Amino acid sequence: MRHPVLSRCAAALLVSMSLGLSGLPAQAAAPASTASVAWVTVTGDADMDRQFAQAKAEKKPVLLYWGAKWCPPCNQLKATLFNRADFIEQSKAFVAVGLDGDAPGAQKLGERFKVSGYPTLILFSPAGQEITRLPGEADAPQVIKLLQLGLAGGRPIQAVLADAQGGKKLTANEWRLLAFYSWETDHQQLIAAKDKAAVLARLAKAAEGGDAETALRLTLKALATEGSALKPDAALLARVRAVLASPAQSHAMMDVLVNEAPDLVRNLAPEAGPARQALVADFEPALKRLEMDRSLSRADRLGALMARVELARIDAPKTELNPKLPAALQQESRDAAQRAHREITDGYERQAVVTSAAYLLTRAGLWKDSDELLKAALARSHSPYYLMSQLGGNARKQGQKAEALRWYEEAFNKSEGPATRLQWGAGYFTALVELAPEDATRIEKAASQLFTEAAGDPSAFYERSERSLARVATQLQTWNKDGSKAAVISRLKTQLDGVCGKLDAAETKARAACGKLLKT
Incomplete structure (x- = not known):
């Protein structure tokens, strides 16, 4: 299931625009509304096609929200964006479509639109062309500003990228479209994963000489990419240090600095040693400023603290359970987690922030604190099975096999919704095969x-x-690699053949996917 830390892969739902991004209002500027967005719930292709037809007739864009009840960043959107009076007012200018991942037909629609992670926001033109997408948790003020600018329509991101790749001249707004596109979850729509580093590096270089903020964002994105194609020379290092030293620039680049801090440091200072530690020291005051910035959401401020923890343990093995961290930083982590549990009353925000706080505690080596927080939060969560799965993960990492399986099983039993149950069930099943392979029954x-x-x-x-079921099939085949569980596999294959045989003959894709499972 999705990592408990909130994803801030992009900072805005960006479309063709004519204004800059600086000077956005503080998040608290727009109060929550007692009204709500008039989301239209869809459950299949026919429903979705009707919404596109309506949008075309009314000459309105379509905003598609794809999410799930349990998902922390989905809950963050509900707590910081969907309930804002200004967003609700603007929603009247587009067709707002809500797609719950557990609705009948939802996963099929997800495949149609090439969405994978929850949440995803996709903006379509009235003609049904995809303008851009934003997965993960968004910074609400930027979304509000950018959505205002995009309602008039803009060129699809695919066409914009093609022109940029072909050396054609782009407008300043189109460069911003590329800078704010969610490259992290592109789902290989625009570029193959293997080409991402090179493409971003070329875009960053081509953007130089235009809008400084856009060029900087592309540069940071390119630098943070795995296998970055940017040369970590003295000029680039100085540029990043200037961003860190500037309160205005570090605020504008908050999402990149907070989410990508370890990757930025590793790519700028590839070797452990004094140079890397000096750069970590430069990050510290910038991240502390963001942590204290009340114009940011609790989730973003907690993310800044998380980045500090990750940088403090940057040279430790990723799997290190008890990293050597400053005692003061560990205490800050405890205090932040306790404060979140004590102060947050909104159910959506609790699901988003408390789960992240529990993960933060594990990264700080505070396993007992993390377990206590999660157990205390269970009764107040609308999706306690998500917290149970975290407890299972905590126990598993600490070698507590029986405790891990108990939590994973309870999480599966309490999970709700067909897609969620398959996902949680696959997690429980994987833990069973890995932790109790002798328990064939x-x-x-x-x-x-x-x-x-x-x-x-x-x-x-x-x-x-489909991925959840494929995971189960793969685990079964691994479990039976010596052939000793052949009788179990045979019985399960007979059951699965019956499932495949009952699928509608017109569902050729589904029948093919089902047939691949446990194929001998």
Whole structure:
């Protein structure tokens, strides 16, 4: 399931615009509204096509929201964006479509629109062309400003990128479109994953000489990319240090600095040693400023603290359970987590922030504190199974096999919604195979239950659900690699063949996906 830390992969839902991004209002400037966005719920292709037809007739863009009840960054959107009076007012200018990942047909629609992670916001033109997308948690004021500018329409991001790649002249606004596009979750729509580093480096270089903020954002994005194609020379290092030293620039680049701090440092200072530690020291005051910035959401401020923790342990192995961190930083982590649990009353914000705080505590080596926080928060969560899965993960990392399996099983049992149950079930099943491979009865029972549930889900062989079932099949084959579990595999395959045989003949994609599972 999705990492508990909130994703801030992009800072705004960006479309063709004519204004800059500086000077945006503080997040608290617009109060929550007692009204709400008139989301139209869709459950399948026919529903979605009707909304596109309506949008075309009314000459309105379409905003598609794809999410799930349990998802922390989805809840962050609900707590900081969807309830704002200004966003609700603006929503009257577009067709607002809500797609719950557990609705019938949702995963099939997810495959149609090439969305994977929750949440994703996609803006379509009235003609149905995709303008841009923003997955993960968004900074509400930027979304508000940028959405205002985009309602008049803009060129699809695919066309903009093609022109940029071809050396054609772009407007300043189109460069911003590229700078704010969510490259981290592109789902290989625009570029292949292997080409990402090179493409971003070329775009960053081509943007120089234009809008300084746009060029800087592209440069930071390119630098933070795995296998960055930017040369970490003295000029680039000085440029990053200037951003860190400037309160205005570090605020404008908050999402990149907070989310990508370790990657930025590693790519600028590839070797552990004095140069890397000096750069870590430069990050510290900038991240502290962001942590104290009340114009940012609690989630963003917590993210700044998380970045400080990650930088403090940057030279430790990723799997190190008890990193040597300053005692003061550990205490800050405790205080922030306790404050979140004590002060946050909104259910959406709690699901977003408390789960991240629990993960923060583990990264600070405070495992007992993390467990206590999660257990204390269970009763106040509308999706406690998400917290249970974190407790399972905590126990697993600490070698507590029986405790881990107990939490994973309870999380699966309490999970709700067909896609969610397949996802949580696959997680529980994987833990069973890895932690209790000798328990053939329990393993067979879990796999059989998942195949039974898949039989009743029309989207079971699409998108996230398909990946969950494929994960189960792969684990089964690994478990039986010596052939000693052949009888169990045979019984499960017979059950699965029955599921595949009952799929609608017109669902050729689903039938093919089902047939690949446990194929011998």
